[in-house]
Amino acid sequence: xxxxxxxxxxxxxxxxxxxxxxxxxxxxxxxxxxxxxxxxxxxxxxxxxxxxxxxxxxxxxxxxxxxxxxxxxxxxxxxxxxxxxxxxxxx
Amino acid sequence: xxxxxxxxxxxxxxxxxxxxxxxxxxxxxxxxxxxxxxxxxxxxxxxxxxxxxxxxxxxxxxxxxxxxxxxxxxxxxxxxxxxxxxxxxxxxxxxxxxxxxxxxxxxxxxxxxxxxxxxxxxxxxxxxxxxxxxxxxxxxxxxxxxxxxxxxxxxxxxxxxxxxxxxxxxxxxxxxxxxxxxxxxxxxxxxxxxxxxxxxxxxxxxxxxxxxxxxxxxxxxxxxxxxxxxxxxxxxxxxxxxxxxxxxxxxxxxxxxxxxxxxxxxxxxxxxxxxxxxxxxxxxxxxxxxxxxxxxxxxxxxxxxxxxxxxxxxxxxxxxxxxxxxxxxxxxxxxxxxxxxxxxxxxxxxxxxxxxxxxxxxxxxxxxxxxxxxxxxxxxxxxxxxxxxxxxxxxxxxxxxxxxxxxxxxxxxxxxxxxxxxxxxxxxxxxxxxxxxxxxxxxxxxxxxxxxxxxxxxxxxxxxxxxxxxxxxxxxxxxxxxxxxxxxxxxxxxxxxxxxxxxxxxxxxxxxxxxxxxxxxxxxxxxxxxxxxxxxxxxxxxxxxxxxxxxxxxxxxxxxxxxxxxxxxxxxxxxxxxxxxxxxxxxxxxxxxxxxxxxxxxxxxxxxxxxxxxxxxxxxxxxxxxxxxxxxxxxxxxxxxxxxxxxxxxxxxxxxxxxxxxxxxxxxxxxxxxxxxxxxxxxxxxxxxxxxxxxxxxxxxxxxxxxxxxxxxxxxxxxxxxxxxxxxxxxxxxxxxxxxxxxxxxxxxxxxxxxxxxxxxxxxxxxxxxxxxxxxxxxxxxxxxxxxxxxxxxxxxxxxxxxxxxxxxxxxxxxxxxxxxxxxxxxxxxxxxxxxxxxxxxxxxxxxxxxxxxxxxxxxxxxxxxxxxxxxxxxxxxxxxxxxxxxxxxxxxxxxx
Numbered sequence: 001x002x003x004x005x006x007x008x009x010x011x012x013x014x015x016x017x018x019x020x021x022x023x024x025x026x027x028x029x030x031x032x033x034x035x036x037x038x039x040x041x042x043x044x045x046x047x048x049x050x051x052x053x054x055x056x057x058x059x060x061x062x063x064x065x066x067x068x069x070x071x072x073x074x075x076x077x078x079x080x081x082x083x084x085x086x087x088x089x090x091x
Numbered sequence: 092x093x094x095x096x097x098x099x100x101x102x103x104x105x106x107x108x109x110x111x112x113x114x115x116x117x118x119x120x121x122x123x124x125x126x127x128x129x130x131x132x133x134x135x136x137x138x139x140x141x142x143x144x145x146x147x148x149x150x151x152x153x154x155x156x157x158x159x160x161x162x163x164x165x166x167x168x169x170x171x172x173x174x175x176x177x178x179x180x181x182x183x184x185x186x187x188x189x190x191x192x193x194x195x196x197x198x199x200x201x202x203x204x205x206x207x208x209x210x211x212x213x214x215x216x217x218x219x220x221x222x223x224x225x226x227x228x229x230x231x232x233x234x235x236x237x238x239x240x241x242x243x244x245x246x247x248x249x250x251x252x253x254x255x256x257x258x259x260x261x262x263x264x265x266x267x268x269x270x271x272x273x274x275x276x277x278x279x280x281x282x283x284x285x286x287x288x289x290x291x292x293x294x295x296x297x298x299x300x301x302x303x304x305x306x307x308x309x310x311x312x313x314x315x316x317x318x319x320x321x322x323x324x325x326x327x328x329x330x331x332x333x334x335x336x337x338x339x340x341x342x343x344x345x346x347x348x349x350x351x352x353x354x355x356x357x358x359x360x361x362x363x364x365x366x367x368x369x370x371x372x373x374x375x376x377x378x379x380x381x382x383x384x385x386x387x388x389x390x391x392x393x394x395x396x397x398x399x400x401x402x403x404x405x406x407x408x409x410x411x412x413x414x415x416x417x418x419x420x421x422x423x424x425x426x427x428x429x430x431x432x433x434x435x436x437x438x439x440x441x442x443x444x445x446x447x448x449x450x451x452x453x454x455x456x457x458x459x460x461x462x463x464x465x466x467x468x469x470x471x472x473x474x475x476x477x478x479x480x481x482x483x484x485x486x487x488x489x490x491x492x493x494x495x496x497x498x499x500x501x502x503x504x505x506x507x508x509x510x511x512x513x514x515x516x517x518x519x520x521x522x523x524x525x526x527x528x529x530x531x532x533x534x535x536x537x538x539x540x541x542x543x544x545x546x547x548x549x550x551x552x553x554x555x556x557x558x559x560x561x562x563x564x565x566x567x568x569x570x571x572x573x574x575x576x577x578x579x580x581x582x583x584x585x586x587x588x589x590x591x592x593x594x595x596x597x598x599x600x601x602x603x604x605x606x607x608x609x610x611x612x613x614x615x616x617x618x619x620x621x622x623x624x625x626x627x628x629x630x631x632x633x634x635x636x637x638x639x640x641x642x643x644x645x646x647x648x649x650x651x652x653x654x655x656x657x658x659x660x661x662x663x664x665x666x667x668x669x670x671x672x673x674x675x676x677x678x679x680x681x682x683x684x685x686x687x688x689x690x691x692x693x694x695x696x697x698x699x700x701x702x703x704x705x706x707x708x709x710x711x712x713x714x715x716x717x718x719x720x721x722x723x724x725x726x727x728x729x730x731x732x733x734x735x736x737x738x739x740x741x742x743x744x745x746x747x748x749x750x751x752x753x754x755x756x757x758x759x760x761x762x763x764x765x766x767x768x769x770x771x772x773x774x775x776x777x778x779x780x781x782x783x784x785x786x787x788x789x790x791x792x793x794x795x796x797x798x799x800x801x802x803x804x805x806x807x808x809x810x811x812x813x814x815x816x817x818x819x820x821x822x823x824x825x826x827x828x829x830x831x832x833x834x835x836x837x838x839x840x841x842x843x844x845x846x847x848x849x850x851x852x853x854x855x856x857x858x859x860x861x862x863x864x865x866x867x868x869x870x871x872x873x874x875x876x877x878x879x880x881x882x883x884x885x886x887x888x889x890x891x892x893x894x895x896x897x898x899x900x901x902x903x904x905x906x907x908x909x910x911x912x913x914x915x916x917x918x919x920x921x922x923x924x925x926x927x928x929x930x931x932x933x934x935x936x937x938x939x940x941x942x943x944x945x946x947x948x949x950x951x952x953x954x955x956x957x958x959x960x961x962x963x964x965x966x967x968x969x970x971x972x973x974x975x976x977x978x979x980x981x982x983x984x985x986x987x988x
Contacts, residue, residue, distance in 0.1 A: 025175045026176060028172045036169075036338065052322065052326040055158055056319060059158060063168065064377060066168060067172075067377060068370075070373065077175075
């Protein structure tokens with residue numbers, strides 16, 4: 001009694017690429033969370049390594065990287081799955 | 092820069108905002124809303140997240156706790172860059188269900204429940220109070236700064252006076268632009284465009300101050316970094332608990348704050364705007380925070396000790412004599428505070444009117460029939476206006492009570508924690524179909540209680556609401572209920588303590604009660620629609636048996652939407668149904684659409700209740716749901732049956748095809764046999780006839796006479812044997828044969844068979860293993876012997892090897908004895924193997940074979956009679972026959988057959 005899957009198991013190249021872009025977009029916040037937790041591992045006593053400036057630059061650096069990554073991925077994502085289907089069926 | 096000039100500038104700025112908002116409304120009313128609904132406007136409208144707290148407070152926060160202030164922006168950044176997870180879903184649901192507020196979202200998800208809407212509204216209003224107070228405080232403080240430069244020190248009364256008039260001004264703006272109309276999808280173009288302008292102003296102001304500080308005072312980025320390094324502020328001194336919880340808190344609050352929900356979900360005109368906003372808004376936050384640390388560092392350096400770091404954004408430019416920059420910065424702070432208050436009050440007023448006032452009013456009205464067109468609309472608009480005023484009043488009261496002394500950031504975080512109590516119910520509701528209304532209510536109430544006890548009440552200050560003794564020893568001496576050390580957890584920062592306990596217990600209550608309760612039908616229906624919002628699943632009809640007239644519905648819609656709008660909807664529907672006139676047929680489809688339209692104005696719960704009143708409460712029932720499910724199951728079952736049937740037919744067809752092939756082959760065999768048998772019969776008959784003719788005519792000599800008679804005799808014997816075989820087979824087939832059980836030795840039997848097969852005529856060599864043949868059998872020995880003879884004779888006849896030999900192997904398995912006859916010839920072609928046991932079948936040319944193709948058929952019949960079988964072993968080399976004999980313990984079985 002298995003229902004037919006709604007979407008095909010194997011996809012055309014464009015659709016496949018689109019799916020992976022979406023996967024990547026989903027992973028960006030995870031990456032961001034990990035990178036932002038990194039400073040917590042910095043040692044308090046090692047004052048010479050953790051200067052004010054380096055902490056500032058690290059945090060804002062991670063931030064701008066996340067923004068850039070999202071900008072690229074959001075640009076690649078097409079708005080709706082219907083559109084993807086349509087495009088692949090037209091090909 | 093005189094103080095009065097500042098007042099004039101502020102008023103002029105407000106006037107400008109009024110004008111812009113008014114023009115935007117005009118444009119939208121004329122249908123020119125393309126520009127108003129661009130993704131950039133959407134992104135800028137999100138900036139109400141950056142309130143007066145951000146504008147002023149972030150610098151103070153950085154001066155006090157270093158980099159911790161960025162957590163407030165990192166949380167929303169993570170939510171935005173992860174838009175594909177939650178935001179996209181929220182926006183889609185908000186659009187599909189015509190959600191009007193976060194309370195509506197929760198209420199709608201859990202079966203359009205009014206109580207849930209009330210709970211969420213109450214939480215939101217309480218949580219927003221400190222926040223609105225905060226904005227009033229920041230505006231009044233900034234005014235005070237300018238007053239101070241003129242040498243006027245403000246008294247408490249001046250602060251209150253200013254705060255009061257700011258609140259009034261905000262109320263007027265909000266009432267005018269936020270509650271002017273009752274739009275079917277709750278969008279406020281004027282407000283959105285005004286806050287977009289304010290977003291630009293505050294960003295420019297902060298960046299301008301930042302640039303002035305970095306390049307004007309410090310002398311460039313690298314010098315700035317050196318000064319930051321030398322500063323007294325320890326930027327990175329984070330306690331991991333606070334860092335993580337604050338990022339979580341701000342991310343969650345970004346989704347749950349009513350004003351954020353308003354701009355994120357409800358004012359969203361197009362889902363695609365998220366593509367841009369997903370990175371543009373984090374960029375905005377980035378820009379807003381970039382100069383916070385420099386301003387704080389320079390402020391600490393320049394300003395006299397003890398000055399309020401919350402106001403560095405203003406005081407640093409002023410102290411440097413840059414009054415123009417200070418005014419810009421003032422406008423930025425003013426924009427931040429006002430835009431937040433405006434949107435927050437609109438969102439809260441919508442919630443209060445839709446979820447508290449209107450249901451209560453409808454309840455008071457009862458079922459009275461005398462209704463006036465637009466009366467509900469009137470009530471809603473009035474209640475919204477009053478709510479706006481009421482909420483601002485509450486904020487003002489909080490401002491007065493709290494004294495406006497606490498650091499800005501602390502109040503903001505407490506307010507955040509309150510709003511975040513909605514998170515489990517909302518996220519659970521859109522991802523988990525098992526979430527129930529009871530669970531949501533339990534979670535919300537638990538969270539609210541814990542938040543009020545651990546954070547909200549203590550925020551008024553020691554001894555204000557909760558006495559010092561209770562703080563230290565717990566109420567009634569119950570030490571495990573101490574507000575800042577619940578259940579003995581006294582090692583935590585008070586804020587982290589409040590966040591952790593409220594979220595854990597809230598979520599636990601939500602999940603636990605969801606697991607043990609059973610949702611109402613409408614709840615399950617809504618749950619499915621929310622969770623599967625991307626599947627475009629056709630929903631079960633929420634209304635059945637609509638026993639009402641279109642006129643009644645029209646009257647009701649007019650009460651909510653007003654005459655013209657309601658008639659337009661009905662006319663459009665009539666047109667869609669292809670009817671002439673104004674009144675469409677009342678289909679369940681139409682009722683559902685109408686309910687959604689109404690829900691866009693008054694919220695799902697109220698719209699549902701009003702339509703329910705009219706239709707007689709015949710909303711979806713358990714039976715309907717089951718019927719829908721049954722129907723689907725029946726269709727599925729039917730299609731499964733069809734599939735099974737078609738498979739069966741396929742199987743049958745395959746069997747028939749095989750049978751047909753076999754029959755065709757048999758028919759050909761039979762034809763060839765007939766010609767064969769006639770030939771076989773005719774040959775001896777011809778010789779008998781011709782030789783008997785010679786004998787009749789007189790024989791020349793005795794020798795010849797004897798010879799001819801011998802030939803006639805031989806031919807007659809051959810004929811008889813042929814006929815005997817046929818007879819034998821027919822007897823066997825008809826089951827008329829009598830079997831006589833005898834006991835004999837297999838080895839002897841094989842000896843006899845080899846002899847009887849007449850091996851002396853050919854070169855066939857027999858290979859036997861006498862040890863394995865040492866078996867005593869109880870069966871019809873003669874008949875079995877006949878089978879063996881046949882098989883050996885066949886091998887002799889058909890084995891085409893140069894040095895032919897036949898191997899006879901005897902083995903035993905659980906079913907009986909196996910006697911294999913394997914020769915080294917070329918075997919039988921696979922396509923013929925099917926047929927060799929059939930009567931009249933002949934594999935090789937008739938010329939070579941002596942028999943009539945009956946041997947194997949007879950063998951098979953005999954073995955069946957004996958309870959065994961004979962079969963062809965398909966193997967790589969040579970023809971191989973296997974005789975399987977059952978192990979018969981007694982002879983009775985044989986006698987029966």
